[in-house]
Amino acid sequence: MSASPVSHTVRCGTCGRTNRVPAAQGRPRCGNCRAPLPWIAEAGGSDFGTVAEQAGLPVLVDLWATWCGPCRMVGPALEKVANDLAGRIKLVKVDIDKSPALARRFEVQAVPTLLVLDRGRTIARQAGAASAPVLRQWVEQALTDSAQPA
Template sequence: MSTSPAGHAHLGGSTWTVACANCGRTNRVPAAAKGSPRCGNCRAPLPWIAEAGDADFGKVAEQADLPVLVDLWASWCGPCRMVSPALEQVAKDLAGQIKLVKVDIDESPHLARRFEVQAVPTLLILDRGRPVARQTGAAPAHALRRWVDESLSASHGSADPTSGRPR
């Protein structure tokens, strides 16, 4: 089992463990599910980070109830390794509002072709499976957060004040 810089312990392609920022309890979060993950103890929203590939991208990313931030990356890519913690921070900041799905393009050549990846990292925002924004290259967490917020606002108008979710 490996641990990411954001404190998520990876258990395999289908489940991550996440410590709740509110109460500290450790929770298992599946790669694909309805709704969005919440802490089993205090019900606070949890960051949703998953991996997907050619075989399960539809189920993990395109069928998600939340908007999805897709990170198309490669293990040999230095900027990809640098941007990963920033993306995890954005997922943590927007817990309950977005899902981060990581796709290794070397392991998923069909998705790399489908999304016409010519440089990595390539980031996409999917809303109900439909691409609404695209960005190539690494950026700091605050710039990525601004891009995500602007992309979601542009695709849906202003956010619902009660849920923070784009309308």
């Protein structure tokens, strides 16, 4: 039996109130002022489908490893992007050493590997670290491209 996804507490950037944000369901909003909250979760092989593929909005997936220096450097930049795009994306972090099947599934050859998923389908992919502004532009471009008719 797999463990259910955990919730995290997040401080609202608008009013400062602390809120509990579930890992898997909904679109988090501040219980006080109703502003969108950043949605950041961790997932592994047992709960990736629930946490990432069934999200009601696009998901930025960070496939990383604890031993990877660039992964540790890009983490805060990804969290800034998640905060800046609160209500538009969900950030899901996957430790590839704990989830080797996901690393194989997404053909990870270098870490960090970043994906943007829309309803479980990969719409953008990049390997390597980048600054928060570059990552935000990449995510926004992926969202714009996926919204265009084919």
